[in-house]
Amino acid sequence: MPLDQIPDDKEMSFLDHLEELRWHIIRSLIAIVIFAIAAFIAKDFVVGTVILGPSRTDFWTYTKLCELADLIRTPALCIDTLSFELVSRKLSSQFMTHVSVSFIVGLIIGFPYLFWEIWRFIRPGLHPKERKASRGATFSVSVLFILGVLFGYFVIAPISVRFFATYQVDPSLQNLFDLSSYISTVTMIVFGSGILFQLPVIVYFLTKAGIVSSSLMKSYRKHAIIVILILGAVITPPDPFSQVLIALPLMLLYQLGIVIAKRIEKRESKQNTET
Known part of the structure; x- marks a missing residue:
């Protein structure tokens, strides 16, 4: 069963x-x-x-x-x-x-x-x-x-x-x-x-588990952007367009993870206040 x-x-x-x-x-x-x-x-x-x-x-x-x-x-x-x-x-x-x-x-x-x-x-x-x-x-x-x-x-x-x-x-x-x-x-x-x-989904569950927070992701956002830009520069031809083409979706995923973490924190804070 x-x-x-x-x-x-x-x-x-x-x-x-x-x-x-x-x-x-x-x-x-x-x-x-x-x-x-x-x-x-x-x-x-x-x-x-x-x-x-x-x-x-x-x-x-x-x-x-x-x-x-x-x-x-x-x-x-x-x-x-x-x-x-x-x-x-x-x-x-x-x-x-x-x-x-x-x-x-x-x-x-x-x-x-x-x-x-x-x-x-x-x-x-x-x-x-x-x-x-x-x-x-x-x-x-x-x-x-x-x-x-x-x-x-x-x-x-x-x-x-x-x-x-x-x-x-x-x-x-x-x-x-x-x-x-x-x-x-x-x-x-x-x-x-x-x-x-799957980064947004992973961030969602890690935030629910209390392992990751929006403030933590914000504090490491600059580091993440640098890593993403380096990755884009390594695997693309030497022109800015190709590098942005690779880096932009990854940056958006990271930013989406921050938004998701922040919404979860607000929701849980509201629930704790009501109880």
Whole structure:
């Protein structure tokens, strides 16, 4: 029986909790495997179009940057060449890469369902006020994750690929990137961006737990901005537009975290005053 269907006056043993958690994990893994199998079958689209998209100059982001470069008369902004080739050096490299890509795509697509299963396990253990306060958690996490994945795929990944493709320690060296290295970089950037966009949700729960406060985040805001700008400067071409393109959403997420923390503090202060 699911935890959320068990009466409040009935307590479960530690082993019962482990058994329930096991089934939540099993259902999540089944969903991820199903999505992974679908991704494996749709090889031409998943690998050829989606994963290898940032390695081609006709990628949507490069095209739009070139259009913007023509509009504002900034030729350096246009990415019309990618000076590298992808190679597969091992006998089983393409097959194993295909398998790993399928699993990662399955994990990315199935992440909202994975969180929903975990949340179903955690939610019954919360107090009624905590359940009410955390209503819509699955929707918020899913939306932020999707936005992060899109930002990572259409912004960070192509700019990072461009940076590594043009970086040379000596002009005599040619860039021949291994297929598995390229794919692992792109997929980790995309998945990592989805996780990074969970910052407002993390701040929400840390504030509710009393670990983080709006004053603490404000005091470290300058440090966070410096770190974000350094990150943007490292992974983007040497032009201000690309750096701002990377840094601005991260700054907005940090500021949103401050706003969320402040609202929670006001709400809890009001409740304490009324009681």
